[in-house]
Amino acid sequence: MAYHAPMIPSLARALRLLGEHGDAGPFLARARDEGSLMAAALAHAAMGDEERGAYDVPRAFEIFIRAGGNRALYGEVSAALARLYEQLGVRCLLDIGVGDGMALLPALGQTRRAPVTVDVVEPSGGLLDALRPRLPAGKAWQLTLQAFLTQLGPERRWDLVQSTFALQSIPPGDRLNALKRLRRHVTRLAIVEFDVPVFANAEQRFASLAERYERAAHEYGDDAPLVAGGFLAPMLLGQLRATTPSNWEQPITAWQEELVRAGYRVASTTHVHDYSWAPAWLIVAKA
Ligand SMILES: C[S@@+](CC[C@H](N)C(=O)[O-])C[C@H]1O[C@@H](n2cnc3c(N)ncnc32)[C@H](O)[C@@H]1O
Structure with missing residues (x-):
């Protein structure tokens, strides 16, 4: 519209x-x-x-996701994640780029089968500080996904790794490498991203x-x-910015292809919500 x-x-x-x-x-x-x-x-x-980054003023992002069309979007995202925890019987969960927990916490609050441990990775100290007091049992790393993977022991594993609207912040080359490395540590990966249009x-x-x-x-x-x-x-x-961009959105078919290139098998792709920006979709992939 x-x-x-x-x-x-x-x-x-x-x-x-x-x-x-x-x-x-x-x-x-x-x-x-x-x-x-x-x-x-x-x-x-x-x-x-x-030059300011999009998450340098945590208050602005926190207000952004709590009003306007974001309320309905996040309501649907959290509900979809809550159902996923139930379907998969997730015990160990990791959220990458968790922000201040706007998608994660309501999902944990409404699922009938809450994971036993919930770990999170988030580079923004401000957003992580807002989340920490409300985080259930688990560990919080103030790191990018790339840095997190370099210090991860080979034995660490999660039943489900989720990431909502965060992988778009990682440059495509780094992201593909990170997804490949992450695969050894997960049973399933669930991402929620926007299906942004391709323009003529x-x-x-x-x-x-x-x-x-x-x-x-x-x-x-x-x-x-x-x-x-x-x-x-x-x-x-x-x-x-052509020289130093900081966001790499793509159509949902490109996300599916990227997961396959990283070695995952896409198990399902589900429409979550028609947001004004673009429709949001949940992709669940097996490692
Ligand atoms: C649009 S926000 C989404 C936050 C949260 N997942 C949600 O759904 O509300 C994107 C998040 O990705 C984080 N982020 C940016 N670069 C990242 C990276 N390289 N690794 C992990 N997270 C990153 C940002 O700090 C921010 O919290």
């Missing part, structure tokens, strides 16, 4: 220039003057000296990004400047 707002063409033009030349010219200011929350946030980010051309891609980000920012009322500035703008810049 297209988000009809007058600023979208200027914002799309600004994003294209940012992505292709690193400078939006006059289009960011024009979109901001037309009322674009994302243009205001991007213009503000451009004034700062340091650059113009369509930038129009879609402009529309989807602007619509998301408008869902946050008084918190919109914090969410747009602290999370959405660094996320979007990470998708636009």
